[in-house]
Amino acid sequence: MGKGFSAISAVDHLGRIARKYPDKLAISDGDLRLTYRALTEAVTRLALLIAAAVPAGQSVGLLLGNCGWYPVAMLAGMAAGRVSVPLNPRDPPRRILDIARDAGLPAIIGLGADGFAAWPERPDLRWIDVAGALHAGDPQPAATLPDAVSVDAPAVVLYTSGSTGRPKGIVNSQRSLLQRVQQYVDAAHINSEDVFLPLSGAATIAGCREVLTALLVGATLHLADVEAVGLRAIRRQFRSCGVTIVYLVPALLRALMTASDDDDFGSLRVVRIGGEKILWTDIALVRKVVSRSCFIQISYSSTETTGSHWFVPVDYPELAACVPAGYLLPGISFAVVDDDGAPVRSGQSGELLIKSMHVTLGYWENGQIVPMTTDRDDPRQRVFSTGDLVQLDERGLLQIVGRKDRQIKINGRRVEPAELEIVLRRARQARDAVAVVTAASELVAFVVPEETAGPDLGPALRDIVRRALPPSLHPTRLHLVAEIPRLAGGKVDTARLRDLDQAMRGTAEPAERADAGTPLNLEQAVEVTWKRILGRADVAGRWDEAGGDSLKLLQCVMEIETLLGRELDLEAFTTDMTAADMIAAVADGQDASPGADRQTGAPPVLFMLPGSVGYGPSLAAFGAGMGRVARVTPIRYPDLVAILDGRGTIAAMTEAALRQINLAQPRGDVRLLGYSLGGAVAFEVAARLLAAGRPVKFLGILDTNVGGAAHHLREAVARTVQRIGAHRVSVYRTACRSVAKAAARLGWERHLAGLLEREWLKHLPDTRFLLRLELEEVLRMRAMGDWLALSKSCLPIKGTLFRCNRPGVPFDLGWGRLFADVDVIAIAGGHLDLVVEPHLAVNRPLVEGAVAATYA
Structure with missing residues (x-):
């Protein structure tokens, strides 16, 4: 990247890339797709809007999560010279509001026009709907962008768990972020041919690094919310997108790559793992599913500074359970010191101190920076005490031994047990509370209840924690005890608490994984998977009470899907559910229907491609009424924002439809029903599926005329x-x-x-x-007219045309030349009212009969 890379702003680097690759796909999240030209235009427009809404020197919140608008907003903040504060949409509203207060946010960028409803306590907090705002016309005339933004000015504030009981904001400059990009690119030889799928939270240092790395080299960046789409959909995305580089934490690695028999990860060339300690069993798991040419890169860093990385050799000896954290990176000075600040001898353990101009600028309090300690001889060099106890081996590799304090990382997120303790102690029926960290890096809480506390205190406390703290701070186990054991000097006896946790947890050896071919009914599938994932002998209590978190829940759902042979609705599963709740969620909606799966009873999917108005109430009612014959799944077309960005063609609608179909039903027969304009899209979708070797079992056309312009x-x-x-x-x-x-x-x-x-x-x-x-x-409809003018090949399948009474037009409405065979079925009503009463009573049975006929 060159020595001067981190001295040039990210927006200038992006402009250079956009001039080189204007029409190359930069960002995709399943809904939003931006070329590099479109990305730079969106960044500039949003930067002007930010400059108009946020006074100079103040910060703007980014409540966007892992979607395509997040990188747009982060880069726009840099272009406007405003400090960006990424926020996690999955955090409780109370925590988000606490961060907004601490950061002094005057505005938050999010998605949707109803963001104001979430902030009744802050009516002065402005909400900017990023998708709508970018098409709101020219910004205010007074809004101008600075001629230059210093790379050493505050750029991004990332909030992590704080030992004081409140979130702590860590300030990074563009220079420090770009230094991470440079180290990453130079080490892994990243280039414009790479395809990224970072599985890290947007509001983390890893999320910032992965986004900037991909976009500042001209690579393609795919973004996905694991908790929204599920592990199975993520695995499919690796294959369908040809992902070459992924970043993930060990816990997600284990959930994602365990029992992967397909070639989901064959395109990977670099797997970067970080965020917490990494076991040699994790390395073995990765090697099992990736190609032999794939590199495994281990990294150690914090939100405040970079640290070390290395590529694990295939034949490196496993001298301990954990993998070394790598070689300390260039661009930093370091020391390993004892409690008195004196350097330790070679091979001994001590705290790692790092000195660099790329260390965090400081901490953000009430919208202001509290600077880091600087080097006495060179004020540009900032000094950071990591709190990590380390040692260097004879090869110069960094080994992480432990922590000086109680801080840990869970799923890659920093956790301070003090935050959990303060929330629990504030509960009305809790006399005292202590949180400890186990040897397995689990957060376990002990609560001494008041004498008046009822039997439901445990679930009530978990609900309090859920409303106040992010998932990483939810305890793996919560025990009610008569007292907190203490040492003679009054300190908490954490060793006794850990022993007490082992005695009270009631776990058993994890059950063997059930084979997908083993005949199990629904209840058995849930119970076997529940016990195996949580390592328990029973299925008593709630998921979170049994030690389950959201990531383990995703893994549980994926294994149940494998055992039952069908996909489930992730929104139906929550961490506060019992095993009975989970069984009910799986069973919901699986009444037997024609063509249903023999084991689950679920009806086959029928993809509905709507007309030019979209999937409105009439079509929704029509689809809901077909529930016993088919599970109607609507296809969403690109909206007005996307249409104006050039994605309003039939080809673009086809691409959007294919992505949704492959996510909802990755294999098996496909059934399509297109109404009006949707008939054209359905035809193109069928052509693409057939060309890819995917069988199209049914292609229905609801009154679409392609018979001629006359x-x-x-x-x-x-x-x-x-x-x-x-x-x-x-x-x-x-x-x-x-x-x-x-x-x-x-x-x-x-x-x-x-x-x-x-x-x-x-x-x-x-x-x-x-x-x-x-x-x-x-x-x-203009796109439909353009499509009609194009030549089309005949599909080697039968089409089913549902035709209204149309005097003066061909009987087959022009479809006869586009199918090997066409079955024309006359239906009641006209084009606009064929799916409403009184015609619906006649027409829906005709459609149901045609679809059901394909099940034989």
């Missing part, structure tokens, strides 16, 4: 008359549609979209909604 005017007039005559639309909506059509015809669609975000129009929500809806529909 009929379009007549159809348009007929539909307008039908709309008004049936009272389906008002005159006012017809007027809004006329405005949208005029804007599209004149090429002013961007101007109209910008107008919709003007402040004065926000006071007319109905008008704004109707104009946006009609503009989306008009632009999608």
Whole structure:
């Protein structure tokens, strides 16, 4: 990367990359896709909006999580010269509000227009909907970007667990972040051909590093929320995206890569592991599922500073249970000292001190920096006492021995037990509380209840913790005890507490993993998996009471899916559920239906591709009524923001549909039903699936005419008359549609979209909604017209056309030339009311019968 890399701002580096690779895919998260040209445009526009909303010298919150808008917002903050404060959307609202207060945030960037509802205690806290704001027209005239932003100024504040009982903000400059990027790129030879899938939280130093590394070399960055999509979907994404570089913590590694028989990870060339201690069994697990040419990189660092890394040789001797943390990185000076600050002898343990100009600038308190200690001889060099007890072996490798304090890392996140203790002690029925860290790096809480405490105190305390603290601070086990054992001097006897935890935990040896071919009913599958994941002899109590966290829950759901042979809805599973709750969640909705899975009773999936208006109430009611024959899954098209970014074509809708289909149903027969414009998208989806060797069992077309342009005017007039005559639309909506059509015809669609975000129009929500809806529909229908003009190949399958009464048009509506065979079924009503009563009573059984016929 060159010696001067960290002296040039990230936005300048991004501009250079965008000029080199303007049309290359930069970011994808399943919904949002940005080329490098589109990324730089979005960064600039959002930077202007931030500059207008956040006064100079103040910070802006990023409540975005692992989505494509997060890197846009972080880079925009740097371009605007404002400090970014990444926030974790999965943290409790109370904690997010505490951080907002501590950071002095005047504004938070998030997704959706209803963010204000989350902040009743802070009416002054401005909410910026990033997706909507970028298409709100030109920002305020007074908003300008600074000519230059110093790479040594505060850039990102990352909040971690604090020993005082409150989150602690750690300030990093661009220079310190770019130094991490440079070390990473130079070590792993990262380049524009790489594909990243970082499985780290956005509000962590690892999340910042992975995002910047990918985008500042011209690579492609894929982002996914593991807890939202599940482990199985993540494994599929490795294969479908051709991921070459991944970062993950050991706990996630074990959950993701265990029992991986498929070639999910064959494209990987670098697996970077960090965040907590790494076992040699973790290395063996990775080597089992990646190619022989894949490198395993171990890293040690903290939010305050970089530390060490190395690539683990295949034949390196396993001298201890844990893998060495690597060689200390260039660009830092270090010392290993004893309790008096004197250097220890070679081979002895001591605390690691690091001195570098890339160490954190300091800590963020009330919107201000509390600077780090600097070197007496060179004020540019800052000194950080890591708190880690280490030793260097004879090869110069760093070995982590322990901590001077009680701090640990859980799933890559820093945890201070004091935060948990303070929350528990504040509980009304708790007299005292202590949290200890076990040898297995588990956080265990002990609570002395008041005499008046009831039998439900344990679950009540867990609920208090859940509302106040992030998941990393939730105790693995919570014990109620008569007193806290103490030493003669009054200090807590942590050794006795650890022994007490072993005696009270009631665990057993983990059960053997059930084979996917073993015949198990639903209850058996849940119970066997519950016991194995938690290492228990029973399934008593709640998941969190039994030592389960959200990551173990994901692993449990994935194994149940494997045993039952079907995928489950992740939203139905929570850490406070019992085994009975889990059984009920798995059983929900699995009534027997034609063509259902013999073991689970779940009906096959029917993917519904809606018309130009999208999946509205009428289609939703239609789909819900087909529940016994098929599980109707709607496909979402790119929205107005994406359409204006050039992703409003039928090809783009097809890409979006394929991503959703592959995530929802990665294998097996596919069934499609397209209405109006959706018929065109369904046809293209089927063509792509067939070309990839995927069987399309059913392709239904709901009244889509591809028979020729001569009929379009007549159809348009007929539909307008039908709309008004049936009272389906008002005159006012017809007027809004006329405005949208005029804007599209004149090429002013961007101007109209910008107008919709003007402040004065926000006071007319109905008008704004109707104009946006009609503009989306008009632009999608324009894409349909473009598609009709293209030549198409005939598909070697049968199509099923459900045809309304259309005088003067071909009987097969033009589909006869596009399928090997077409089955035309006459249905009641017209194009606009075929899925509503009274015609629905006639039409739905016809569709159900055609779909059910494919199950034989």
